[in-house]
Amino acid sequence: MIGLGHYLIISAALFSLGIMCVLTRKNAVNVLMGIELILNSANLNLVAFSKFSAGNIEGQIFSIFIIVVAAAEAAVALAIVLAMYRLIKSVNLDRADTLKG
Amino acid sequence: MNPQILLDLRQFYPELILTAALLCVIIGDLAFPRQRRSVTFFLSALGLALAFSFSLPLFSAPAGTLFFGVVALDPLAVFFKLFLILTSLFVLLAVPGCKEMPQKSLGEFHTLLLGVTLGMLLLASSMDMLMLYLSLEMVSLGSYIMVGYLKNNRQSNEASLKYLLFGAVATGAMLYGMTILYGLTGTTKLAGIREVLAAGITTGDNAVMLFIATILVLAGFGFKTAAVPFHFWCPDVYAGAATPVTAFLSVAPKAAGFAALIRFFFTGLSTSPVNADYWSQFSFINWQYVFIAVSILTMTFGNIAALRQSNMKRLLAYSSIAHAGYIFMGAVVLTSQGLQSILIYLITYLFMNLGAFFIVIEIFNRTDSFDLEDYRGIRRRSPFLSYAMAVFMFSLMGIPPLAGFWGKLYVFAAAVNGDLIWYAAIGALNSVIAVYYYARVIKTMLIDEGEGAARFSIPWTSYVLVWIMLLPTIGLMLFWNQIERITADSVKLFLGN
Numbered sequence: 133m134i135g136l137g138h139y140l141i142i143s144a145a146l147f148s149l150g151i152m153c154v155l156t157r158k159n160a161v162n163v164l165m166g167i168e169l170i171l172n173s174a175n176l177n178l179v180a181f182s183k184f185s186a187g188n189i190e191g192q193i194f195s196i197f198i199i200v201v202a203a204a205e206a207a208v209a210l211a212i213v214l215a216m217y218r219l220i221k222s223v224n225l226d227r228a229d230t231l232k233g
Numbered sequence: 234m235n236p237q238i239l240l241d242l243r244q245f246y247p248e249l250i251l252t253a254a255l256l257c258v259i260i261g262d263l264a265f266p267r268q269r270r271s272v273t274f275f276l277s278a279l280g281l282a283l284a285f286s287f288s289l290p291l292f293s294a295p296a297g298t299l300f301f302g303v304v305a306l307d308p309l310a311v312f313f314k315l316f317l318i319l320t321s322l323f324v325l326l327a328v329p330g331c332k333e334m335p336q337k338s339l340g341e342f343h344t345l346l347l348g349v350t351l352g353m354l355l356l357a358s359s360m361d362m363l364m365l366y367l368s369l370e371m372v373s374l375g376s377y378i379m380v381g382y383l384k385n386n387r388q389s390n391e392a393s394l395k396y397l398l399f400g401a402v403a404t405g406a407m408l409y410g411m412t413i414l415y416g417l418t419g420t421t422k423l424a425g426i427r428e429v430l431a432a433g434i435t436t437g438d439n440a441v442m443l444f445i446a447t448i449l450v451l452a453g454f455g456f457k458t459a460a461v462p463f464h465f466w467c468p469d470v471y472a473g474a475a476t477p478v479t480a481f482l483s484v485a486p487k488a489a490g491f492a493a494l495i496r497f498f499f500t501g502l503s504t505s506p507v508n509a510d511y512w513s514q515f516s517f518i519n520w521q522y523v524f525i526a527v528s529i530l531t532m533t534f535g536n537i538a539a540l541r542q543s544n545m546k547r548l549l550a551y552s553s554i555a556h557a558g559y560i561f562m563g564a565v566v567l568t569s570q571g572l573q574s575i576l577i578y579l580i581t582y583l584f585m586n587l588g589a590f591f592i593v594i595e596i597f598n599r600t601d602s603f604d605l606e607d608y609r610g611i612r613r614r615s616p617f618l619s620y621a622m623a624v625f626m627f628s629l630m631g632i633p634p635l636a637g638f639w640g641k642l643y644v645f646a647a648a649v650n651g652d653l654i655w656y657a658a659i660g661a662l663n664s665v666i667a668v669y670y671y672a673r674v675i676k677t678m679l680i681d682e683g684e685g686a687a688r689f690s691i692p693w694t695s696y697v698l699v700w701i702m703l704l705p706t707i708g709l710m711l712f713w714n715q716i717e718r719i720t721a722d723s724v725k726l727f728l729g730n
Contacts, residue, residue: 170402180416186419188419194415194421212378212381212393220387229391231468
C-alpha cells in the first residue's frame with residue numbers, strides 16, 4: 133500500500149535533485165529545469181498532504197496556483213536568458229561575470 | 234456573487250486603483266504614441282497618488298480580514314500600504330531625470346512599477362500562505378524584469394539573470410517549507426497555523442520538521458530583505474540595475490519583505506495574550522535565536538564588505554544589507570516596542586537611502602560614472618549635491634540629530650528593553666564600523682580635489698526631489714510626537730482569522 137511516506141520521500145528526492153541541479157549546472161536552461169524540479173516537489177508535497185493528512189482541499193488548490201506561477205516564472209526566466217544570448221551569444225552562466233566585488 | 238466580497242471590495246480601493254492605473258498605462262502607452270512619455274508618467278503618478286489618498290481612511294477601519302481571511306486589513310497593513318506607495322511615487326518621480334533609463338520607452342517600466350507596487354501591498358497584508366507565495370512571486374517577477382530593463386546593457390542583463398536564479402531558488406525553498414507547514418497543521422491560514430500549534434500537536438519528530446520548515450520559509454524572507462546568508466544577489470543586482478530601480482529595490486521590496494516576515498512570524502509562529510503588547514514564541518521553534526544570528530551576521534557582513542568598495546552603488550548595496558541587519562533587531566524582541574522601532578527605522582531609511590541614490594543618479598547624469606574616484610572634488614562643481622550627500626551619509630551613519638539616529642536609537646532601545654544588551658552593543662559597534670565608509674564618501678566629495686571644473690547645471694525638478702528627501706532627513710525630529718504616535722498606532726496586528 134502506497135502511503136504518505138512514499139510521496140514525501142519522492143518529493144524530498146525531487147527537491148534535493150533540484151537544488152543539486154541548480155548548484156552544479158553551468159547552462160542557464162538546465163538551472164531553470166532544476167528550479168522546476170523544486171517547484172514540483174512542493175506540488176507533490178501539497179497534493180499528498182491534502183489527500184492523506186490535512187483532509188481538506190486547500191493543498192490541491194495551492195498546487196494549481198504553483199503550476200500557473202511556475203509557467204509565468206519560466207516565461208520571464210526564458211526571456212531574460214534569451215536577452216543574455218542576444219548579448220553574448222551564450223547561455224553559459226560562467227560567462228556572466230562582469231559584475232564582481 | 235457573495236455579498237461579503239462586494240463589501241470587502243470597498244476596503245480594497247488602493248489595490249483596485251493601482252490595477253486600474255496599470256491597465257490605463259498600458260492603453261495610454263498604445264493610444265498616444267507621440268505623448269506616451271508624459272501620458273504614462275502622469276497616469277502612473279495619478280494612480281499612485283490616488284491609491285495613497287484612498288489608503289489613508291483605512292487607518293480607522295476596524296481591524297479584520299478581507300476575502301475570507303486571505304488579506305489582512307489592520308493598521309500595520311495600512312501603514313505599509315502608505316509606505317510602499319510613497320516609495321514607488323518617489324522612485325517614479327526620479328525616473329524622468331535619469332539618463333540611464335531609455336527615456337523613449339518607459340511605458341512598460343511604469344506598468345512594471347505599478348504591478349510590483351500592487352504585489353507589495355498584497356505581500357504586506359497577506360494572512361494566508363497561498364496569498365503570501367503569490368504576492369511574493371508577483372513582486373519578484375516584476376522586479377526581475379525591472380532589473381533587466383536596460384535591454385542592451387550587459388550588466389543589467391546579467392544582474393537580472395542572477396536575481397532571477399537566486400530568487401527562484403529562494404522562493405522555491407520557501408514554498409517547500411510552506412508545504413511542510415501545511416502538512417503538519419493542515420491549513421494554509423497563518424492564524425489557523427497558530428491555533429493548531431498552540432493546541433500542541435508537536436512531538437519530537439514534528440518539532441524537528443517544524444524547525445526545518447521555519448528555516449526554509451525564512452530563506453524566502455531573507456532573500457527579499459537581503460539578509461545574510463541569502464544576500465549574494467544583492468551587490469551584483471544593485472550594481473547592474475539602472476539606479477532608480479536600485480533605489481526602489483533597496484527600500485520597497487525590503488520593507489514589504491519585513492512586513493510579510495512580521496506577519497508570518499508574529500501571527501503564525503507566536504502567541505500573544507489578547508490586548509497585550511508582547512508575544513511569546515512556541516517553545517519548540519526557537520526562531521528568536523535564528524533571527525539574532527541572521528541579524529548579527531547581516532549587519533557585520535554588510536558593514537565589513539562595504540569598507541573596501543569603490544563603486545558607489547555597490548557601497549550603498551552593502552550599506553543596505555547592514556541596515557537590514559539593524560531592522561531585524563526590532564523583530565527579535567517580540568514586543569510592540571520592537572515592531573514600532575522597525576516602522577520608525579523604515580521611515581528614516583526611506584528618506585536617507587532614496588536621497589543618497591537620487592544624488593548618485595544626478596552625479597551619473599554629469600560624469601557617467603559610479604566610481605567613488607570620480608566623486609573627487611564634486612564640491613567645487615556642485616556644492617548643493619555634495620552637502621546634501623554629506624547629510625544623507627551622516628544620517629546613514631546615525632549622527633544626531635539627523636533622522637537615521639532616531640531609527641537606530643529606537644531599534645537599540647528595543648533590544649536593551651528586551652534584555653539583550655550585548656546584542657545592542659554589537660549593533661552599536663557595527664555602526665561605528667559603518668562610519669568609516671560613509672565618511673570616506675563625504676571626504677571624497679568635500680575634501681579631495683578633482684580634475685573637472687565645470688559646474689553642474691541641475692534642473693529644478695532634481696532640486697525639488699532632493700529637497701523632498703533632505704527635509705525629512707534633517708527635520709524629522711521636529712515632528713517626533715506625530716511619528717511616535719502614528720507608528721505606535723500602526724503596530725496593531727490583526728491576529729484572528
